Amino acid sequence: MTEGTxxxxxxxxxxxxxxxxxxxxxxxxxxxxxxxxxxxxxLALWPYYFAxxxxxxxxxxxxxxxxxxxxxxxxxxxxxxLANGFVLCYATFIPFPTAVLAANLAGPEITTAVTFYCGTFxxxxxxxxxxxxxxxxxxxxxxxxxxxxxxGFRITFAIYVxxxxxxLVAPWVALAINVAxxxxxxxxxxxxxxxxxxx
Amino acid sequence: MTEGTxxxxxxxxxxxxxxxxxxxxxxxxxxxxxxxxxxxxxLALWPYYFAxxxxxxxxxxxxxxxxxxxxxxxxxxxxxxLANGFVLCYATFIPFPTAVLAANLAGPEITTAVTFYCGTFxxxxxxxxxxxxxxxxxxxxxxxxxxxxxxGFRITFAIYVxxxxxxLVAPWVALAINVAxxxxxxxxxxxxxxxxxxx
Amino acid sequence: MTEGTxxxxxxxxxxxxxxxxxxxxxxxxxxxxxxxxxxxxxLALWPYYFAxxxxxxxxxxxxxxxxxxxxxxxxxxxxxxLANGFVLCYATFIPFPTAVLAANLAGPEITTAVTFYCGTFxxxxxxxxxxxxxxxxxxxxxxxxxxxxxxGFRITFAIYVxxxxxxLVAPWVALAINVAxxxxxxxxxxxxxxxxxxx
Amino acid sequence: MTEGTxxxxxxxxxxxxxxxxxxxxxxxxxxxxxxxxxxxxxLALWPYYFAxxxxxxxxxxxxxxxxxxxxxxxxxxxxxxLANGFVLCYATFIPFPTAVLAANLAGPEITTAVTFYCGTFxxxxxxxxxxxxxxxxxxxxxxxxxxxxxxGFRITFAIYVxxxxxxLVAPWVALAINVAxxxxxxxxxxxxxxxxxxx
Numbered sequence: 001m002t003e004g005t006x007x008x009x010x011x012x013x014x015x016x017x018x019x020x021x022x023x024x025x026x027x028x029x030x031x032x033x034x035x036x037x038x039x040x041x042x043l044a045l046w047p048y049y050f051a052x053x054x055x056x057x058x059x060x061x062x063x064x065x066x067x068x069x070x071x072x073x074x075x076x077x078x079x080x081x082l083a084n085g086f087v088l089c090y091a092t093f094i095p096f097p098t099a100v101l102a103a104n105l106a107g108p109e110i111t112t113a114v115t116f117y118c119g120t121f122x123x124x125x126x127x128x129x130x131x132x133x134x135x136x137x138x139x140x141x142x143x144x145x146x147x148x149x150x151x152g153f154r155i156t157f158a159i160y161v162x163x164x165x166x167x168l169v170a171p172w173v174a175l176a177i178n179v180a181x182x183x184x185x186x187x188x189x190x191x192x193x194x195x196x197x198x199x
Numbered sequence: 200m201t202e203g204t205x206x207x208x209x210x211x212x213x214x215x216x217x218x219x220x221x222x223x224x225x226x227x228x229x230x231x232x233x234x235x236x237x238x239x240x241x242l243a244l245w246p247y248y249f250a251x252x253x254x255x256x257x258x259x260x261x262x263x264x265x266x267x268x269x270x271x272x273x274x275x276x277x278x279x280x281l282a283n284g285f286v287l288c289y290a291t292f293i294p295f296p297t298a299v300l301a302a303n304l305a306g307p308e309i310t311t312a313v314t315f316y317c318g319t320f321x322x323x324x325x326x327x328x329x330x331x332x333x334x335x336x337x338x339x340x341x342x343x344x345x346x347x348x349x350x351g352f353r354i355t356f357a358i359y360v361x362x363x364x365x366x367l368v369a370p371w372v373a374l375a376i377n378v379a380x381x382x383x384x385x386x387x388x389x390x391x392x393x394x395x396x397x398x
Numbered sequence: 399m400t401e402g403t404x405x406x407x408x409x410x411x412x413x414x415x416x417x418x419x420x421x422x423x424x425x426x427x428x429x430x431x432x433x434x435x436x437x438x439x440x441l442a443l444w445p446y447y448f449a450x451x452x453x454x455x456x457x458x459x460x461x462x463x464x465x466x467x468x469x470x471x472x473x474x475x476x477x478x479x480l481a482n483g484f485v486l487c488y489a490t491f492i493p494f495p496t497a498v499l500a501a502n503l504a505g506p507e508i509t510t511a512v513t514f515y516c517g518t519f520x521x522x523x524x525x526x527x528x529x530x531x532x533x534x535x536x537x538x539x540x541x542x543x544x545x546x547x548x549x550g551f552r553i554t555f556a557i558y559v560x561x562x563x564x565x566l567v568a569p570w571v572a573l574a575i576n577v578a579x580x581x582x583x584x585x586x587x588x589x590x591x592x593x594x595x596x597x
Numbered sequence: 598m599t600e601g602t603x604x605x606x607x608x609x610x611x612x613x614x615x616x617x618x619x620x621x622x623x624x625x626x627x628x629x630x631x632x633x634x635x636x637x638x639x640l641a642l643w644p645y646y647f648a649x650x651x652x653x654x655x656x657x658x659x660x661x662x663x664x665x666x667x668x669x670x671x672x673x674x675x676x677x678x679l680a681n682g683f684v685l686c687y688a689t690f691i692p693f694p695t696a697v698l699a700a701n702l703a704g705p706e707i708t709t710a711v712t713f714y715c716g717t718f719x720x721x722x723x724x725x726x727x728x729x730x731x732x733x734x735x736x737x738x739x740x741x742x743x744x745x746x747x748x749g750f751r752i753t754f755a756i757y758v759x760x761x762x763x764x765l766v767a768p769w770v771a772l773a774i775n776v777a778x779x780x781x782x783x784x785x786x787x788x789x790x791x792x793x794x795x796x
Contacts, residue, residue: 007610007664013206014614017213018416020291021221022618027295029302038308042299042315053288060284064277067206078661078787085657089650092617096624100639103626109635116639190277212405216412217615219490220420226494228501237507241498241514252487259483263476266405389476411604415611418689419619425693427700436706440697440713451686458682462675465604588675 008076008084015088016063019095023052023059026099047105054175055098061182062091062124068189069128072145073135083127083134090124114171118164118178125157156181207275207283214287215262218294222251222258225298246304253374254297260381261290261323267388268327271344272334282326282333289323313370317363317377324356355380406474406482413486414461417493421450421457424497445503452573453496459580460489460522466587467526470543471533481525481532488522512569516562516576523555554579605673605681612685613660616692620649620656623696644702651772652695655718658779659688662725665786669742670732680724680731687721711768715761715775722754753778 027048032041066087073080097117104113132153136146159181167174226247231240265286272279296316303312331352335345358380366373425446430439464485471478495515502511530551534544557579565572624645629638663684670677694714701710729750733743756778764771 007606009206010209010607011610011614011660013210014213014611015618017210018217018615018618019621020287021214021217022622024218024291024294025221025224025622029299038299038303038311042311052292056284056288056291060280060287063210064280078783078790081657081661082783085653088617088657089653092621092653093624093649095621100626100635104635112635112639186277186281193277208405209408212409213412216409217416219486220413220416223417223490223493224420224423226491228498237498237502237510241510251491255483255487255490259479259486262409263479385476385480392476407604408607411608412611415608416615418685419612419615422616422689422692423619423622425690427697436697436701436709440709450690454682454686454689458678458685461608462678584675584679591675 005070005073005076008081009070012066012070012084012088013063016059016066016091019092020056020059020063022095023055023098026095026102027052031103048102050105051098051102054101054179055094057179057182058121059091059094061186064186064189065128069131069135069149072141072149073138074140075138077138079134080131080138083131086127087124087131090120090127094120094124110171111168114174115164115167118160118167118174121160121178122157122164125153125160129153129157152185156185204269204272204275207280208269211265211269211283211287212262215258215265215290218291219255219258219262221294222254222297225294225301226251230302247301249304250297250301253300253378254293256378256381257320258290258293260385263385263388264327268330268334268348271340271348272337273339274337276337278333279330279337282330285326286323286330289319289326293319293323309370310367313373314363314366317359317366317373320359320377321356321363324352324359328352328356351384355384403468403471403474406479407468410464410468410482410486411461414457414464414489417490418454418457418461420493421453421496424493424500425450429501446500448503449496449500452499452577453492455577455580456519457489457492459584462584462587463526467529467533467547470539470547471536472538473536475536477532478529478536481529484525485522485529488518488525492518492522508569509566512572513562513565516558516565516572519558519576520555520562523551523558527551527555550583554583602667602670602673605678606667609663609667609681609685610660613656613663613688616689617653617656617660619692620652620695623692623699624649628700645699647702648695648699651698651776652691654776654779656688656691658783659721661783661786666725666728666732666746669738669746670735671737672735674735676731677728677735680728683724684721684728687717687724691717691721707768708765711771712761712764715757715764715771718757718775719754719761722750722757726750726754749782753782 027045029041029045031048032044035041035044070084097120100113101117104110129150132146132150135141136143136150159177163174163177163181166177226244228240228244230247231243234240234243269283296319300312300316303309328349331345331349334340335342335349358376362373362376362380365376425443427439427443429446430442433439433442468482495518499511499515502508527548530544530548533539534541534548557575561572561575561579564575624642626638626642628645629641632638632641667681694717698710698714701707726747729743729747732738733740733747756774760771760774760778763774
């Protein structure tokens with residue numbers, strides 16, 4: 001099965017698109033508990049809106065990162081399909097920690113919920129590291145680009161581990177780190193893309 | 200990451216297709232409450248059918264509008280991915296206000312529900328305005344077409360704000376405005392397309 | 399917006415693929431009611447398996463029919479997008495009557511449930527007739543093929559109306575007619591395709 | 598309807614992508630039952646994580662196998678659409694036995710749940726055998742490749758029947774066989790692909 005990467009990209013895009021759209025199913029009026037009015041219920045759902053927006057942003061950035069990684073490779077092999085499957089498994093799992101986060105963000109168990117949420121990204125970052133290591137062994141790959149991306153993914157992995165540990169004592173700080181690192185990565189990629197364009 | 204717009208279009212199409220299909224999950228027999236017969240239950244679900252059809256039409260028109268906007272741009276940049284992500288975030292959110300609308304259309308909280316529903320389109324229209332403003336800064340864009348679409352989106356934004364305010368006093372009028380503005384936009388686009396074809 | 403039909407086909411395929419996959423969400427152990435053992439519960443779910451298989455077949459045949467109709471047209475116009483949206487709205491709605499059917503197939507309200515289920519196909523067939531009528535007004539369409547398909551859709555519409563009326567007195571006969579007409583249509587199309595191939 | 602296989606592949610990819618993503622919807626905090634803390638609830642959900650990962654792997658391998666089978670054929674006929682529909686029906690059904698497995702893996706009904714889960718793969722393997730038999734009758738097919746794949750599918754079918762029987766007495770052994778056979782199949786395919794590449 002050594003064909004191009006068109007179908008693996010289409011399948012992955014489909015999985016990302018569905019995972020990002022399923023997030024909304026967790027926002028339900030029943031989750032608001034008993035409140036006087038509909039307005040009070042809608043306002044009481046703020047942790048659900050927050051978790052929805054946060055995970056939407058996370059999956060979107062993951063989808064962008066996935067593009068850049070898959071672009072490195074030009075043939076589909078079985079190890080690649082498996083390593084890519086590991087990444088997709090992580091992506092499809094995200095709605096569950098998002099639901100856990102939303103249900104506990106305004107409650108006494110926020111520390112456990114945020115640690116679980118942040119821990120998911122450690123697994124996810126691990127999956128991306130496995131994917132890049134698999135791509136590094138594929139034939140005809142630009143090793144220079146692989147080495148650069150690999151280096152970046154190792155740093156991100158360390159940051160996600162740190163954020164998960166921080167979540168144990170300061171959950172909101174951990175969430176802020178998770179947003180900041182992704183915004184930073186997007187900015188770096190954007191500057192690189194701009195630099196490539198002008199040169 | 201300066202590639203064509205094929206994958207951003209495919210991803211967006213996937214998200215729109217899933218969001219529009221998830222709408223049906225909100226129509227459930229349990230929502231009908233206790234009624235004598237199945238026929239009475241099916242009839243009691245009319246607010247759910249109405250909200251389903253309305254939001255289906257809204258997402259369909261949004262998908263058509265998205266096409267026209269994305270057609271203006273020929274390269275994918277990071278700001279475009281983010282602005283497009285904002286639009287998709289709005290589109291995937293629609294099933295929730297639809298559920299709120301359906302659950303309250305026949306009840307005492309209709310005003311709050313319709314205001315929330317209409318308010319979603321203010322956010323959505325804002326997202327489209329951000330997307331067009333981002334596209335205006337992309338290289339090699341037909342600025343004349345951008346200016347025309349931008350002008351139209353600003354007017355639509357104002358109408359959606361007005362409809363949300365009207366919802367506070369006359370919810371059904373606000374819903375009618377939301378349908379009318381979309382039918383009107385489709386008609387204008389159709390006439391433009393026909394004019395382009397004959398010339 | 400006069401472009402090819404690639405994106406309308408991709409969007410429609412996505413909607414059909416999601417609608418057909420959502421059917422499984424209705425099969426749940428909780429629907430089995432209180433039974434002694436897991437085996438008894440799994441067996442008690444037979445109306446859900448039956449409704450799942452039936453609607454899967456229905457959506458699959460609808461998807462095949464949709465292909466043949468869209469193949470007739472080569473440009474995307476706004477009326478086409480709307481008429482196609484009507485067909486997709488019907489397709490995404492199918493999971494609901496399927497759920498109603500499954501919940502009542504073994505109960506006293508089977509007549510109402512089957513009539514509602516069959517009535518959905520009258521609307522669906524109406525949507526297809528509107529789509530073909532819209533295509534007939536598109537430029538550069540093979541009018542001979544349109545006329546043949548149109549004739550077939552009118553006959554199918556009449557059969558679905560008849561099946562819905564029969565459902566009021568003999569629900570299982572109505573379901574059998576719905577299966578038979580689709581098997582028959584597939585066979586006719588297959589023979590036509592074979593004849594075209596050999597000639 | 599004798600066209601290429603692009604749309605049947607795209608539709609099938611969509612169905613596989615959705616089925617694999619719906620698996621996560623079964624993991625819910627409510628399924629954990631009453632536990633002291635959130636951490637205890639998250640740990641009590643281990644059967645759900647296990648079933649999620651197992652079925653994710655199963656659908657991923659099924660998707661890979663589906664590719665290899667569809668690659669054999671170059672025209673879409675009605676019997677192919679139906680046989681492929683049978684395979685897709687099996688794939689979309691998988692979330693239900695997965696839910697049954699997850700809900701009973703840690704309970705007294707594990708034998709029934711695992712037998713039901715393994716039995717699903719007997720049906721699925723049967724569907725693949727029907728698909729290959731259908732392809733064998735398509736024009737212009739490499740009969741040597743068909744014969745080889747057909748032979749493999751018959752052996753796999755026998756193994757899945759054996760695993761289902763073993764599940765009646767040793768459920769965990771049956772699950773291990775199901776994983777082992779898929780890992781083995783992936784390895785064989787990988788070696789074949791590598792051999793083709795070097796030759």
